[in-house]
Amino acid sequence: xxxxxxxxxxxAAGATAASAEISNNSVKIGVxxxxxxxxxxxxxxxxxxxxxxxxxxxxxxxxxxELVSADHQNKADIGTQIARRWYDVEGVDLIVDVPNSSxxxxxxxxxxxxxxxxxxxxxxxxSLTNENCSPNGIHWTWDTxxxxxxxxxxxxxxGGDKWFFLTADYAFGHTMQAxxxxxxxxxxxxxxxxxxxxxxxxxxxxxxxxxxxxxxNVIALANxxxxxxxxxxxxxxxxxxxxxKLAGLAIFLTDVHSMGLDSxxxxxxxxxxxxxxxxxxxAWSQRFFExxxxxPTMSQAGVYSAVTHYLNAIAExxxxxxxxxxxxxxxxxxxxxxxxxGVIRDDxxxxxxxxxxxxxxxxxxTGPWDYYNILATxxxxxxxxxxxDSACPLVK
Amino acid sequence: xxxxxxxxxxxSTQILLGLINGAFYAILSLGLAIIFGLLNIxxxxxxxxxxxxxxxxxxxLDHFAMNYWLALLVVPLxxxxxxxxxxRLILRRIYDxxxxxxxxxxxxxxxxxxxLFRNQYxxxxxxxxxxxxxxxxxxxxxxxxxxSRAFVILASVAVCLVTWxxxxxxxxGSWLRAATEKxxxxxxxxxxxxxxxxxxxxxxxxxAGFAGVLAAPIYSVNPMMGSDLIIVVFAVVVIGGMGSISxxxxxxxxxxxxxxxxxxxxxxxSTTVIFVIMAIVLLIRxxxxxxxxx
Numbered sequence: 167x168x169x170x171x172x173x174x175x176x177x178a179a180g181a182t183a184a185s186a187e188i189s190n191n192s193v194k195i196g197v198x199x200x201x202x203x204x205x206x207x208x209x210x211x212x213x214x215x216x217x218x219x220x221x222x223x224x225x226x227x228x229x230x231x232e233l234v235s236a237d238h239q240n241k242a243d244i245g246t247q248i249a250r251r252w253y254d255v256e257g258v259d260l261i262v263d264v265p266n267s268s269x270x271x272x273x274x275x276x277x278x279x280x281x282x283x284x285x286x287x288x289x290x291x292x293s294l295t296n297e298n299c300s301p302n303g304i305h306w307t308w309d310t311x312x313x314x315x316x317x318x319x320x321x322x323x324x325g326g327d328k329w330f331f332l333t334a335d336y337a338f339g340h341t342m343q344a345x346x347x348x349x350x351x352x353x354x355x356x357x358x359x360x361x362x363x364x365x366x367x368x369x370x371x372x373x374x375x376x377x378x379x380x381x382x383n384v385i386a387l388a389n390x391x392x393x394x395x396x397x398x399x400x401x402x403x404x405x406x407x408x409x410x411k412l413a414g415l416a417i418f419l420t421d422v423h424s425m426g427l428d429s430x431x432x433x434x435x436x437x438x439x440x441x442x443x444x445x446x447x448x449a450w451s452q453r454f455f456e457x458x459x460x461x462p463t464m465s466q467a468g469v470y471s472a473v474t475h476y477l478n479a480i481a482e483x484x485x486x487x488x489x490x491x492x493x494x495x496x497x498x499x500x501x502x503x504x505x506x507x508g509v510i511r512d513d514x515x516x517x518x519x520x521x522x523x524x525x526x527x528x529x530x531x532t533g534p535w536d537y538y539n540i541l542a543t544x545x546x547x548x549x550x551x552x553x554x555d556s557a558c559p560l561v562k
Numbered sequence: 563x564x565x566x567x568x569x570x571x572x573x574s575t576q577i578l579l580g581l582i583n584g585a586f587y588a589i590l591s592l593g594l595a596i597i598f599g600l601l602n603i604x605x606x607x608x609x610x611x612x613x614x615x616x617x618x619x620x621x622x623l624d625h626f627a628m629n630y631w632l633a634l635l636v637v638p639l640x641x642x643x644x645x646x647x648x649x650r651l652i653l654r655r656i657y658d659x660x661x662x663x664x665x666x667x668x669x670x671x672x673x674x675x676x677x678l679f680r681n682q683y684x685x686x687x688x689x690x691x692x693x694x695x696x697x698x699x700x701x702x703x704x705x706x707x708x709x710s711r712a713f714v715i716l717a718s719v720a721v722c723l724v725t726w727x728x729x730x731x732x733x734x735g736s737w738l739r740a741a742t743e744k745x746x747x748x749x750x751x752x753x754x755x756x757x758x759x760x761x762x763x764x765x766x767x768x769x770a771g772f773a774g775v776l777a778a779p780i781y782s783v784n785p786m787m788g789s790d791l792i793i794v795v796f797a798v799v800v801i802g803g804m805g806s807i808s809x810x811x812x813x814x815x816x817x818x819x820x821x822x823x824x825x826x827x828x829x830x831x832s833t834t835v836i837f838v839i840m841a842i843v844l845l846i847r848x849x850x851x852x853x854x855x856x
Contacts, residue, residue, distance in 0.1 A: 366790050372576055372829075379571070424688060
């Protein structure tokens with residue numbers, strides 16, 4: 167009996183020792199992103215570059231660190247297929263980035279099932295840390311709640327009390343409209359009209375021209391990507407920017423680059439990162455620019471920050487098992503070029519300061535990528551949904 | 563004043579905007595109709611040529627400082643030439659085969675072109691500034707009409723009218739019509755039908771390029787811009803009657819109008835309304851509104 171017990175103890179000790187090591191003697195990170203579709207500029211190969219930089223900068227403290235990347239083509243089935251292969255067959259420990267809300271929600275479920283780690287930077291749906299939260303998922307850079315709500319509060323404070331929503335007709339648009347409506351009405355403003363436009367509309371003038379007749383002084387664009395670019399271009403064309411302020415609820419630096427300052431000037435937006443904010447962010451972004459040929463968006467910068475924080479946690483704990491690494495990541499504040507004193511909450515939300523910005527006029531801008539005036543810092547506690555309002559079962 | 567509960571001002575605004583969008587449908591469907599008439603090919607690459615027109619304007623501005631007005635001439639010509647080359651080298655080989663092969667070939671060509679542009683310029687596209695002469699606009703009382711939109715409608719009506727006149731009223735047009743009806747017989751009269759076919763394809767895609775240049779200051783210039791639009795344009799051609807020149811033009815404007823008015827009454831249906839009309843037309847008049855009944 168004694169022998170049996172000691173054998174068991176030995177086995178158990180062996181098992182613990184094994185789990186406190188790095189699986190396959192290598193940390194493997196997979197960047198799952200959109201490499202050819204609508205999100206390929208704001209995430210895409212730029213996110214892969216950011217992850218490569220993070221691994222190179224980390225050095226060889228952990229031995230072998232591998233990086234794989236794949237294009238999910240904005241299809242949830244393809245995304246989960248790749249993620250499943252990575253987790254099951256290729257021994258990937260962490261999947262990172264994953265723009266596109268429908269893909270990321272599926273991958274987050276998979277990560278929970280396989281007990282691996284997922285850090286989301288590209289996607290924005292706030293439900294990742296709300297009703298769909300997971301102990302294996304961390305949402306790093308932004309979410310629809312933070313960007314929309316911060317912009318909403320700031321615009322009301324500047325006198326925007328009559329809101330008109332141009333909303334993209336799918337979950338993303340409707341959720342943002344609902345979140346912002348709650349905030350601006352709470353701040354004393356009123357919603358005077360809404361136009362629901364189908365996704366991928368080319369001509370928004372029909373919808374936009376309803377705003378002045380409704381007496382709006384703020385036109386909020388609850389849409390994304392090409393829809394935002396088209397609606398801004400046309401708002402400018404029809405002279406609406408003289409009559410109302412425009413608020414972009416989900417705008418990336420690459421969107422502004424794509425539409426040009428002529429169209430985008432004066433636009434208010436909220437971002438989780440702007441390259442030209444501090445010396446550290448400038449230095450890092452310059453290095454990124456040399457490799458990628460474009461300045462980083464918040465999601466790309468977020469990938470670097472997330473991967474670095476993850477690798478540090480592995481170095482501290484000595485294991486790449488999801489549980490201890492996540493615990494270590496949550497216990498350590500995030501301090502880097504991306505953010506100061508970021509904290510990962512129990513619902514998986516990385517809470518950090520957001521920045522209210524206004525797009526510069528062509529005269530103010532000194533050249534390409536000099537696009538934002540940072541007007542205010544929105545403290546993380548105010549920017550992200552408070553835990554008290556959360557529907558996440560992990561924090562109930 | 564209210565019409566069906568909608569302010570007259572809003573309705574008239576939408577009618578005008580609908581006509582402007584119809585102008586794009588008209589130019590694009592005109593090109594498709596001409597190509598289908600003579601080549602019997604449903605040119606699925608049309609959207610890609612439209613996109614190339616917009617990018618052409620942009621690249622000419624960036625690399626050669628060519629202004630919008632010159633681009634309006636040079637870019638369609640270049641794209642037309644490219645179309646001629648494509649017809650000579652690729653399309654010519656499949657005229658003996660079923661329609662389906664032409665569709666698949668041009669569809670594939672379109673995908674390759676879009677893919678190349680996406681690879682080179684990214685998915686979100688590039689900015690094209692409004693030319694100075696088109697900034698500002700006119701106050702019509704019921705709405706502010708930007709000069710750029712007024713120009714689109716004028717330019718497109720002019721191009722459509724000239725094309726129609728050339729095809730219906732000139733000797734070249736009569737050759738073209740003859741070659742469409744009876745190619746062998748026309749050739750027997752000493753008319754160079756293969757050349758006519760090459761030029762027709764070139765002209766058809768040049769029209770797409772022209773629409774692309776017109777679109778550059780107004781819409782987001784990105785590799786996918788044509789793919790989004792072209793499906794609607796196909797529906798326009800089907801409703802107008804495959805191969806009917808005047809049918810394509812009139813249907814283009816008409817459906818722009820219908821779409822615009824739908825946006826007022828039921829925005830969510832605005833993307834579908836054209837296809838509903840297409841289904842109804844196909845049931846009642848399978849050859850299209852202006853097509854010859856078989």
